[in-house]
Amino acid sequence: METKSSSRSDVSEVLSDKEEYKFGFVTDIEADVFPKGLNEDVIRALSAKKKEPKFMLDFRLKAYKKWLTMKEPDWQYCKYPKIDYQDISYYAAPKPKKKLESLDEVDPELLETFEKLGISLDEQKRISNVAVDAVFDSVSVATTHKKKLMEQGIIFCSFSEALLEYPELIEEYLGTVVPIGDNYFAALNSAVFTDGSFVYIPPDTISPMELSTYFRINTEETGQFERTLIICSENSHVSYLEGCTAPQFDTNQLHAAVVELITLENAEIKYSTVQNWYSGDRETGAGGVYNFVTKRGKCVGNGSKISWTQVEAGSAITWKYPSCILQGDNTVGEFYSVALTNGLMQADTGTKMIHLGNNTRSSIISKGISADQSNNSYRGLVKVGKNAKNARNYTQCDSMLVGDKCGANTFPYIETANSSVQLEHEASTSKISEEQLFYLEQRGISRENAITLVINGFCKEVFKQLPMEFSVEAQKLLTLKLENSVG
Amino acid sequence: MLDIKDLTGGFDGNEIVKGVSLKVNPGEIHAIMGPNGSGKSTLSKILAGHPVYEATGGTVTYKGKNLLEMDPEARALEGVFLGFQYPVEIPGVNNAEFLRMSYNALLVNRGEEEIDPLDFDEILDQKMKTVDMDPKYKDRFLNDGFSGGEKKKNEILQMAVLEPTLAILDETDSGLDIDALKTVANGVNRLFNKDRALIVITHYQRLLDYIKPHFVHVFSDGKIVETGGKELALDLEKNGYDKYIASGN
Numbered sequence: 219m220e221t222k223s224s225s226r227s228d229v230s231e232v233l234s235d236k237e238e239y240k241f242g243f244v245t246d247i248e249a250d251v252f253p254k255g256l257n258e259d260v261i262r263a264l265s266a267k268k269k270e271p272k273f274m275l276d277f278r279l280k281a282y283k284k285w286l287t288m289k290e291p292d293w294q295y296c297k298y299p300k301i302d303y304q305d306i307s308y309y310a311a312p313k314p315k316k317k318l319e320s321l322d323e324v325d326p327e328l329l330e331t332f333e334k335l336g337i338s339l340d341e342q343k344r345i346s347n348v349a350v351d352a353v354f355d356s357v358s359v360a361t362t363h364k365k366k367l368m369e370q371g372i373i374f375c376s377f378s379e380a381l382l383e384y385p386e387l388i389e390e391y392l393g394t395v396v397p398i399g400d401n402y403f404a405a406l407n408s409a410v411f412t413d414g415s416f417v418y419i420p421p422d423t424i425s426p427m428e429l430s431t432y433f434r435i436n437t438e439e440t441g442q443f444e445r446t447l448i449i450c451s452e453n454s455h456v457s458y459l460e461g462c463t464a465p466q467f468d469t470n471q472l473h474a475a476v477v478e479l480i481t482l483e484n485a486e487i488k489y490s491t492v493q494n495w496y497s498g499d500r501e502t503g504a505g506g507v508y509n510f511v512t513k514r515g516k517c518v519g520n521g522s523k524i525s526w527t528q529v530e531a532g533s534a535i536t537w538k539y540p541s542c543i544l545q546g547d548n549t550v551g552e553f554y555s556v557a558l559t560n561g562l563m564q565a566d567t568g569t570k571m572i573h574l575g576n577n578t579r580s581s582i583i584s585k586g587i588s589a590d591q592s593n594n595s596y597r598g599l600v601k602v603g604k605n606a607k608n609a610r611n612y613t614q615c616d617s618m619l620v621g622d623k624c625g626a627n628t629f630p631y632i633e634t635a636n637s638s639v640q641l642e643h644e645a646s647t648s649k650i651s652e653e654q655l656f657y658l659e660q661r662g663i664s665r666e667n668a669i670t671l672v673i674n675g676f677c678k679e680v681f682k683q684l685p686m687e688f689s690v691e692a693q694k695l696l697t698l699k700l701e702n703s704v705g
Numbered sequence: 706m707l708d709i710k711d712l713t714g715g716f717d718g719n720e721i722v723k724g725v726s727l728k729v730n731p732g733e734i735h736a737i738m739g740p741n742g743s744g745k746s747t748l749s750k751i752l753a754g755h756p757v758y759e760a761t762g763g764t765v766t767y768k769g770k771n772l773l774e775m776d777p778e779a780r781a782l783e784g785v786f787l788g789f790q791y792p793v794e795i796p797g798v799n800n801a802e803f804l805r806m807s808y809n810a811l812l813v814n815r816g817e818e819e820i821d822p823l824d825f826d827e828i829l830d831q832k833m834k835t836v837d838m839d840p841k842y843k844d845r846f847l848n849d850g851f852s853g854g855e856k857k858k859n860e861i862l863q864m865a866v867l868e869p870t871l872a873i874l875d876e877t878d879s880g881l882d883i884d885a886l887k888t889v890a891n892g893v894n895r896l897f898n899k900d901r902a903l904i905v906i907t908h909y910q911r912l913l914d915y916i917k918p919h920f921v922h923v924f925s926d927g928k929i930v931e932t933g934g935k936e937l938a939l940d941l942e943k944n945g946y947d948k949y950i951a952s953g954n
Contacts, residue, residue, distance in 0.1 A: 656755050657793045658803075661863065662781035662810040671806070675797025675846065 252309040258282065261409055264309055268378050268412075271385045281398040281408030288402045294566040295595040295627055296535050298470075298508065306441045306472060308410045351376060351415045351431045363427065371420040372456075374429050377445050380416035387418060391449055395478040395516045395543070403474040403510040403537075407443045411476065414444035417458065419485075421451040428685055430459035441472040448478070450485040452519065457488040459688060470498075470534060475511045483519030483546070490684050491540075492692050494532040500590065503562035506534025513540035517549035520575070525552040527683040529692040530567060531699055539597065541570035544578035544606075551580040554680040556692070559592030559624070560699055568598035568629075573609035573639075582613040585677050588624035589700055595627040604635035611640070617647045618676050620700060648676075670697040706731050706902050707772075707871055712763035713927075714751045720761065721747040723927030729871070732899040736913055737906045738938060739924030740946040745906045746790055748924075749875045753787040754780050767871070782814040784870030788860040788877050794848045800859070801829060801843040804866055811867060832865040836892040853880035861892040868896065873904045878912040890915030910942040925949040 252260065261282055265275040290301070351361040351374065367374050373384065381388055398408040415431040433444060450456055473495065479487050498506025509532075515524035526540040542551030553569035571580035580600065588594040600611045617626035628645055650672055658668035673696050674681065681689045707729040715721035721744040729735055739745050750758040752765065754777035765772040772780060795803075808828075809819040820828075826843075833840055836858050848856050857877055864872055874893070878886055893916055897903055905916055913921075913935060921937040922929045923946070930949050931937065 651793070652756060653793045654795050656753075656777060657789065657795070658807075659777040660753050660781050660787050660789075661803075661807040661867070662778050662814070663803075663807055664778055664810070665776075667806065667810075671798050671803065672795060675795055678797040 250310070252307050254307050255304045256282075256306070256308055256410065260308055264410065264412070267309070268381070270381055271389075273385070273389050274381060277393065277398065278409050281405050282410075284399040285402065285405035285409055288399070288405055290402050291537075294537050294597070295593060295629075296537065296564040296566050298535055298564075301470075301472060301508070303406075308441060308443070309412055351429075367425070367427075367429075370423055370426065372423065372425055373416065373418040375416055377411075377414040377416050377447070380447075384416070384418070387449065388416070388447065391447060391478070391480055392445075393478075395480060395514050396476050396512050401512060404476050404512040407445065407474045407476040407512070410441075411443040411445040414446045414475070415448075416446070417448040417450075417456065419448075419450045419454040419456050421453060421482075423451070423454045425454075425456040428457050428459055430461070432461045441474065443473075444475045446475070446477040447480075448487055448489070449480045450482065450487045450522075452483045452485060454482075455486045455488075457685065458490070459685065460489070460491045461494070470505060471495075471507045473507050473509050473511070473533075475513075477511070477513040477540075479513075479515030479524055481515070481517050481519060481522035481524055481549075484521040485519060486523040486525070487515060488525045489513075489515070489527070489540070490688060491526075491528040491530070492684075492688055492695065493528065493530045493536070494695055497532045497561060497563045498534040500561035503534065506563075507532065509533035509536045509538060511536075511538040513538065514543065514570075515541070515551070516543040517546050517551065517575075517578075519549075520546040521548045522546055523550040523552070525550075525554070525683070526569065527554040527680060528556070528567075529680070529684070529695070530555070530557040530565060531692075531695050533565075534563060536563075536565040536567050538567045539569055541572065542580060543572045543574065544580065544609075545574045547575040548577045549575055550578070553580075553582045553584070553598075554683045555584045556587070556677045556680045556696070557585070557594055557596075558587040558589070558696055558699055559594045560589040560620075561592060562590070563592040565593070566595045566597055568596045570599040570601070571611060573600075573602040573606040573611070576605075576607045577609070578606055579610045581611070582615075583679050584613075584615045585680055586615070586617045586626055587620065587673065587676070587696070587700070588617070588626050589620035591623045593625045593627075595629060597629040597631075599631040599633070600641060601632075602634040602636050602639045606636055607638050609634075609636065609639045611642070613641075613643045615643075615645045616676070617645075618673075619647065619649045650676075666697065666701060669700055673697065673700060706768060708764075708766040709752075710764045710766075712748075712751070712760060712765060714758060714760040714762070715744075715747060716758045721927055722751060724763070725927070725929055726763075727922065727929065729902045729904065731870075731902055733920065734897065734903045734905065734916065734918045736916075736918035736921045736935075736938060737904060737924050737929075738908065738910070738921060738941055740950060741908065743924045744927040745924050746875055747927075749787055749873045749904075749906055752780075752873060753777060753785060778810070782811060786864055786867060786869030786872045788857075788864060788872065788874040790876040790879065792848045792851075792856045792860055794846075794850070796846050796849045798847045799843075800845050800847050801826070803847050804829065804863060807863070808866055829866065832862060835865055835895055836862050837888045838862055854882065854885045857881055857889060858885065858892075861889050865892055865896055870900070871902050871904070872896075873906065875906045876908065877905070878907055878909065886912065887915060910938040913938045923949050 261278050361375050396404050399405055417429055419425060481487055495507035495509055498504060517524055524542050530536050544551050551571050557565045557567050559565045569582055582598055584596045586594040586596055596615045602609045615628050619626055654672050655668045674693050709725055709727045712725045713720055713722055737745050751760050760773050805825045812819055838858050918935050921933055921935055923931040
């Protein structure tokens with residue numbers, strides 16, 4: 219194992235360069251980085267480094283063997299050069315000075331990094347009622363409000379910690395929603411994932427605060443493979459938020475995460491994401507994150523509900539389909555999405571709603587905004603099993619084009635083996651027009667605010683699903699990204 | 706207040722306005738009448754600063770400033786209001802919130818404090834009454850799914866709220882039935898006073914039964930070809946535009 223400092227460019231230089239991506243800085247921190255390459259030894263070393271139980275190593279090795287037999291998918295509407303999986307380092311961690319006993323002992327450099335990103339890990343300083351798990355490169359560096367949550371039996375910690383403290387819960391649920399061989403990137407993640415968040419909500423418990431994970435890729439040429447597992451027990455409720463940023467590098471970073479959600483009877487999970495990974499240079503397309511993510515929830519118990527809300531505004535390529543398996547009767551799945559692409563970004567994103575139980579309902583609201591020369595596709599599947607009586611789905615896909623060099627596509631798939639199903643589908647494509655902006659400007663509203671108004675209007679149904687703070691952030695983010703694309 | 710001198714311009718290199726001169730003083734109502742395609746709307750768009758339309762020659766001075774150099778929003782903040790012939794629909798944008806944002810932009814520009822939503826709501830309710838608009842339109846999306854008449858009323862509502870110094874109404878009467886026409890005209894008249902000016906662009910004289918102009922200008926082929934009092938409008942109603950089109954050629 220080698221150790222290197224991950225400092226590559228001057229922070230202020232990167233920052234002053236362009237405000238457009240203000241999270242493009244690199245934190246100069248000693249990191250523990252594995253040499254590049256992937257083989258069984260690397261996986262064993264990784265597992266040993268994290269002192270994992272044996273079942274975990276077996277899970278990883280099985281996934282690795284499966285992965286070797288699989289082919290990288292090529293059906294998505296994205297183009298990118300072949301990824302050399304041997305040219306990536308599979309583990310990077312900020313080097314701890316010693317074992318941490320409390321938040322006070324977290325490296326100040328790290329705390330500062332998160333402060334700069336607008337994420338304060340100082341519990342006293344946090345005004346909002348949100349608990350945060352901060353993941354830096356491959357490992358979780360801090361989780362706030364743990365004690366307070368524990369008083370209600372809520373477990374919120376890093377995945378690594380959960381593996382050591384609650385191995386039985388992980389062994390029971392890991393891979394039950396996204397099996398190791400589900401797809402190429404999920405298999406890779408299952409083999410090499412490093413950290414992530416773990417949430418367990420006991421029965422009859424409403425989480426007293428929003429739980430949130432903040433992901434940060436810092437080191438160049440490492441992949442980020444995080445794993446999140448959320449279990450919401452009977453009659454319980456949790457709202458979970460996820461935010462992501464990465465520095466600006468000329469090379470591409472691979473992000474292949476897996477998220478699994480499980481709801482038992484009458485439980486509800488609301489999962490919100492604001493993704494703003496670095497999307498590459500706007501003109502040349504150099505650099506940026508490949509965001510190949512598998513997110514899926516399973517409504518196991520009757521009457522349970524899973525709701526995905528995502529604002530995807532970054533990454534060079536987004537390949538992501540947060541899905542719901544509606545296994546229990548009367549279960550509900552929701553997908554609210556805003557995907558924005560500009561520059562040379564490519565997004566192929568959507569959802570799968572798999573109706574298995576009776577009286578299951580799903581709704582899909584997808585808003586795609588494409589600007590510059592980017593490409594934005596919605597891809598969705600609504601599948602109704604033969605025993606799913608009275609299943610209902612409502613799908614609405616709207617695309618907005620900014621300029622005339624961008625593209626928007628919609629690929630809705632429906633498979634139904636049942637005649638009692640009710641499906642509704644609506645789709646529209648519109649252009650943010652100079653006429654709309656002029657109309658607003660003629661009423662004294664600045665161009666910037668006019669763009670914000672039109673875009674927020676377009677995305678309204680999705681934004682109102684986000685928690686207040688996130689909603690404001692998301693609106694600002696979209697405006698910032700579109701400012702130079704309109705007119 | 707407004708001084709247009711030898712203005713020429715159009716879009717995509719097509720010259721549509723071909724040398725217009727017009728002086729508008731506070732307390733005056735000017736009607737610009739003319740056949741379709743004569744360049745009336747283009748003139749209004751150049752005055753409001755539509756990005757697609759370009760002034761290629763001449764000058765426009767408004768309150769002593771070079772209007773043509775100002776951004777569209779700066780013109781609006783200085784009190785220039787364009788009532789659109791075809792108001793655009795903006796889905797998802799709440800009508801009342803939009804108006805408050807606009808109202809606040811004007812307040813801030815004057816160095817005043819922004820108004821809070823409750824106080825604004827009172828103003829809005831009162832203004833909606835003056836244009837006979839159902840309060841339910843407050844919570845509709847901006848012009849989204851409005852009928853032609855509702856859209857035009859919404860323009861006049863905006864004008865009533867923003868109280869512009871110079872209002873240019875582009876074919877505000879088109880598509881209105883007689884009751885709506887009267888309501889719209891009443892709304893306009895109520896707002897008019899000696900410190901404000903109004904340019905009413907219209908194809909028909911019937912609007913001028915309700916909004917009494919001090920001057921009527923006949924527009925043909927990008928130019929003002931005749932100016933007179935309101936009797937000119939009646940003459941146009943009776944005899945049509947034919948003789949002006951002929952003289953324009």
